[in-house]
Amino acid sequence: xxxxxxxxxxxxxxxxxxxxxxxxxxxxxxxxxxxxxxxxxxxxxxxxxxxxxxxxxxxxxxxxxxxxxxxxxxxxxxxxxxxxxxxxxxxxxxxxxxxxxxxxxxxxxxxxxxxxxxxxxxxxxxxxxxxxxxxxxxxxxxxxxxxxxxxxxxxxxxxxxxxxxxxxxxxxxxxxxxxxxxxxxxxxxxxxxxxxxxxxxxxxxxxxxxxxxxxxxxxxxxxxxxxxxxxxxxxxxxxxxxxxxxxxxxxxxxxxxxxxxxxxxxxxxxxxxxxxxxxxxxxxxxxxxxxxxxxxxxxxxxxxxxxxxxxxxxxxxxxxxxxxxxxxxxxxxxxxxxxxxxxxxxxxxxxxxxxxxxxxxxxxxxxxxxxxxxxxxxxxxxxxxxxxxxxxxxxxxxxxxxxxxxxxxxxxxxxxxxxxxxxxxxxxxxxxxxxxxxxxxxxxxxxxxxxxxxxxxxxxxxxxxxxxxxxxxxxxxxxxxxxxxxxxxxxxxxxxxxxxxxxxxxxxxxxxxxxxxxxxxxxxxxxxxxxxxxxxxxxxxxxxxxxxxxx
Ligand code: ATP
Ligand code: MG
Ligand code: MG
Numbered sequence: 183x184x185x186x187x188x189x190x191x192x193x194x195x196x197x198x199x200x201x202x203x204x205x206x207x208x209x210x211x212x213x214x215x216x217x218x219x220x221x222x223x224x225x226x227x228x229x230x231x232x233x234x235x236x237x238x239x240x241x242x243x244x245x246x247x248x249x250x251x252x253x254x255x256x257x258x259x260x261x262x263x264x265x266x267x268x269x270x271x272x273x274x275x276x277x278x279x280x281x282x283x284x285x286x287x288x289x290x291x292x293x294x295x296x297x298x299x300x301x302x303x304x305x306x307x308x309x310x311x312x313x314x315x316x317x318x319x320x321x322x323x324x325x326x327x328x329x330x331x332x333x334x335x336x337x338x339x340x341x342x343x344x345x346x347x348x349x350x351x352x353x354x355x356x357x358x359x360x361x362x363x364x365x366x367x368x369x370x371x372x373x374x375x376x377x378x379x380x381x382x383x384x385x386x387x388x389x390x391x392x393x394x395x396x397x398x399x400x401x402x403x404x405x406x407x408x409x410x411x412x413x414x415x416x417x418x419x420x421x422x423x424x425x426x427x428x429x430x431x432x433x434x435x436x437x438x439x440x441x442x443x444x445x446x447x448x449x450x451x452x453x454x455x456x457x458x459x460x461x462x463x464x465x466x467x468x469x470x471x472x473x474x475x476x477x478x479x480x481x482x483x484x485x486x487x488x489x490x491x492x493x494x495x496x497x498x499x500x501x502x503x504x505x506x507x508x509x510x511x512x513x514x515x516x517x518x519x520x521x522x523x524x525x526x527x528x529x530x531x532x533x534x535x536x537x538x539x540x541x542x543x544x545x546x547x548x549x550x551x552x553x554x555x556x557x558x559x560x561x562x563x564x565x566x567x568x569x570x571x572x573x574x575x576x577x578x579x580x581x582x583x584x585x586x587x588x589x590x591x592x593x594x595x596x597x598x599x600x601x602x603x604x605x606x607x608x609x610x611x612x613x614x615x616x617x618x619x620x621x622x623x624x625x626x627x628x629x630x631x632x633x634x635x636x637x638x639x640x641x642x643x644x645x646x647x648x649x650x651x652x653x654x655x656x657x658x659x660x661x662x663x664x665x666x667x668x669x670x671x672x673x674x675x676x677x678x679x680x681x682x683x684x685x686x687x688x689x690x691x692x693x694x695x696x697x698x699x700x701x702x703x704x705x706x707x708x709x710x711x712x713x714x715x716x717x718x719x720x721x722x723x724x725x726x727x728x729x730x731x732x733x
Contacts, residue, residue, distance in 0.1 A: 189495040191229070191436055195237060195406060204405045207239030211265070212246040212279075212395070215257035215379070217450030218465040218472045219264045221486070221507075225441040228490035230408060231270040242402055243272035247280045248394045250378035258379070260465070264473040268483050279398050280380040286389050286397050287341065289427040290352060290371060294333045298426055299370060300326055301336040302353045309351070312358075313366050319359030320366045326355065340373055343386045347373050354393070356422060364419050368392060392416055396423035399433040407433045410440040411499060441493065442501040445656040446471045447664050447671055461675060462657075468711075468722050469657045469679050479654065480699055480709035480724035485514035501661065511725045515699055515707045520548035520557065523594065523639040524687040524702040524721070526651050528568035530643060533599060535618045536565040541645070544624075546595040559690040563596050566643040568686050570704075573638045574615060576604065583636030585615065592637040594703060598623035639703045646686035649719040652711060653681040692716060699724065 198204040209230040213223060234241035243265060247253050265272070293299035302309065302325045314320035328336075340350055352371035360366055370393040375386045389397075396419075399407045407420075417435045424432055442448065447456075448471060456462050456470070465472055468479030476486065489510035493502050543560040569585070578586035585591050590600045603616040622628050626637075656676055663674040691700070699709040706726040714720040 189229075190497065191233065191406065191408060191438065191495055192236070194436060195233065198405070199237070206405070207233060207237040208242070208403055208405045209233050209239070209408060210242040210244050210277075210399065210402065210404050212244045212398070213261050214246045214249065214252070215254060215261060216249070216252040217257060217454055218260050218470075218474050220448050220450070220453065220471045220473065221443060221476065221489075222441040222448050222471075223264075224268060224473055224486050225490050225493070226408070226410075227265055227268055227270060228487055229438070229495055231265075231272075233406070239405075240275055241270070241272060242275040242277055242404065244277040244398060244402070245279060246391075246395065246398070247278055247378070247380060248389055248391070250374060250376040250388060253379050255379050260474060264477075267477055268473065268486060275402075277398070277402060278380055279394055280378060282394075282398060282401055283381060283385055283389070285401060286394060287387075289397055289429075290337065290389075290393075291334070292428055293354065293370075293426060294337055294352075295330060296426070297330060297355065299333070299352055299354050300328050301333050301340070301350050302326070302367075303336075303350050306348060306351075309369075313363065314358070316361075316363065322358050323353075323367070326358075326367070337371075340371070340387050341385075343375070345373055347375055349373060352387075354419075354422070354426075362415055362418050364392070364415050365422070368419060392419045393423055396420040396433075397427060397429065399435075400424055400427070400429035400431050403431045404433045405431075407435045409435060409437055411437045411497070412440075413437055437497070438495050439497060439499045442499065443471060443507065444501050444504045444661040445658050445663070446504070447658070449664075452664065452671060455672075459672070461672065468652065469654050471657075478712055479722050480707070481511055482514050482518075482699065485511040488514060504656065508725050512707070512727070515701065515724065517553055518555070519699050519701040519707055520555075521550065521701045521703050522548070522559075522688055522691060523561070523641055524649065524651070524685060524700075524705060524708070525568040525570055525639065525641050525646075526653075526683045526685040526702075526705060527571040528685050529571045529574065529612055530614045531567045531569050531599070531640070532614060532616050533565050533567070533619045534602070534616055538565055540564065541642070544595045561595055561688055561690065562642040562645040563593075564642045564644060567593075567640045568643055568646065569615075569638055569640045571612065574601070574604070574612065584638055585617075585636075590634050592623070592626055592634045594637050594639050595626070596624070596640070597621070598628065598634050639705075641686045641688050643686075645689045647689055647692055647719055649685060649687045649721055651683040651685055651708070652720065652722045653683060654723055655679050655681070687719065687721070691719075701727075 211227050211230045231241045302323045312321045351369045353367045354370050356365045358366050369390050371387045374388050414437050420435045466474035466478045489507050542563045544563050545558050546561045548557040549555045574585040585601045597619040599617040599619045601617050605614040607613045657679045658674045659676045660674045663671040702708050707724040708721040711720040711722045
């Protein structure tokens with residue numbers, strides 16, 4: 183068994199419960215609805231909902247929808263769908279930050295009245311220049327000492343829509359020489375004349391992240407607010423907002439390392455770029471690191487959850503090897519997937535000594551002995567079969583146990599065949615193999631006990647179903663496609679991230695439910711793409727049988 187990786191957040195919560203600082207544990211998963219969720223979000227979902235489960239608390243699903251420009255209902259729906267698919271339920275605890283706009287505004291008024299916030303009328307550029315640097319303190323804005331009355335009047339006019347975008351902002355009045363740059367009078371409201379997906383045109387001022395997020399947590403009684411490491415410096419401001427606004431509860435922020443995965447990009451902005459540039463076929467393209475992409479590819483939710491447990495929760499950033507994800511997927515599918523036969527790159531085999539119109543239906547087990555599941559199906563055997571093109575070699579090396587001129591091989595669940603002749607087309611391509619079978623070898627052995635080492639998969643040509651196979655590979659050719667700011671990450675796209683092949687599957691699959699995940703013997707794990715139909719079967723390769731990345 184894999185040891186449970188350490189989770190320092192659990193240690194913090196244990197201590198809080200023991201000391202009585204917290205009674206009921208409340209966490210939240212707070213996506214901004216500006217894109218589809220990716221596997222990094224899955225880490226946060228598993229962590230936050232996992233804590234609620236472990237401690238008998240709640241995890242809120244809260245849409246952090248405070249930026250009208252980038253947010254959309256499509257994303258709100260997809261996020262709910264993805265969290266549910268991952269196996270989590272927020273119950274009644276579905277929240278939208280935008281529903282708190284009135285309460286947030288009341289907090290802003292409170293700060294102004296207390297002399298802790300002011301309207302600044304400098305341009306964005308001026309504000310930036312006055313903020314100072316890490317080694318130099320900032321300079322106060324000429325508007326910093328506005329009276330409470332003047333600030334109140336301006337803020338109300340800002341809200342009433344009397345100013346254009348960027349004419350004024352509301353800033354917290356904290357400390358222009360604080361060593362933490364984020365504490366140098368941070369912006370807490372800005373003017374944005376834009377229609378919001380939830381509040382429409384009710385508002386033309388929108389709260390900034392640090393102010394809004396802390397208040398959202400406090401309004402909802404969140405106890406442990408878990409975010410990624412980049413927000414470490416924001417914690418001071420988070421605490422300031424909670425301490426200075428009229429809120430009843432006192433949430434605390436904790437930071438953990440974000441998940442970075444090799445051979446892909448994770449920022450929603452870059453993923454959106456791939457979608458817009460039509461480099462992929464949408465957010466749910468099976469090559470995308472999105473939850474929707476993984477779902478469409480065929481990754482089981484259990485495997486994603488197991489992966490998130492495997493990587494653990496730590497305080498140091500690192501890049502997780504994509505092989506660990508693939509391991510988690512194989513580990514899950516190995517114990518559940520029925521084994522069937524599919525030929526992805528077919529070449530015809532004619533068994534010249536097999537009767538022409540005969541079809542035998544052979545018994546075939548769905549599962550190997552080490553999988554504690556039972557089941558069989560019938561597989562047709564006939565004179566004309568397909569095998570995998572690369573299971574034949576004209577000039578075979580010494581330890582080649584598959585087909586070659588004069589060589590004998592075992593057909594899985596069937597007979598031994600010996601290759602007598604290879605027929606090539608005018609283009610030099612292998613067209614057909616002529617073989618003979620040993621009628622005594624049915625079931626995989628012969629009375630003389632002779633040794634046949636190789637076993638290959640096959641399908642019967644007449645009964646097999648034609649199928650399209652989507653063979654996915656990594657989307658990028660390098661581990662960190664966005665690691666170099668000089669080079670556009672799209673330069674590293676893998677031109678072979680999708681190879682489409684036409685082949686055949688054994689006929690038994692036609693009777694199966696649409697959501698069966700198979701192991702195609704010797705090929706990997708597959709399931710039907712959402713575009714698949716009985717007339718036109720389409721299978722996605724979820725993952726190969728073992729790591730085959732060699733570039
Ligand atoms: P992106 O940079 O991809 O746009 P984001 O952090 O802006 O991501 P949010 O919608 O704000 O996206 O994220 C919701 C939650 O998911 C946040 O609490 C955030 O900490 C967490 N999260 C986002 N990306 C990762 C990641 N790579 N690893 C772990 N948690 C993540
Ligand atoms: Mg965010
Ligand atoms: Mg973002």
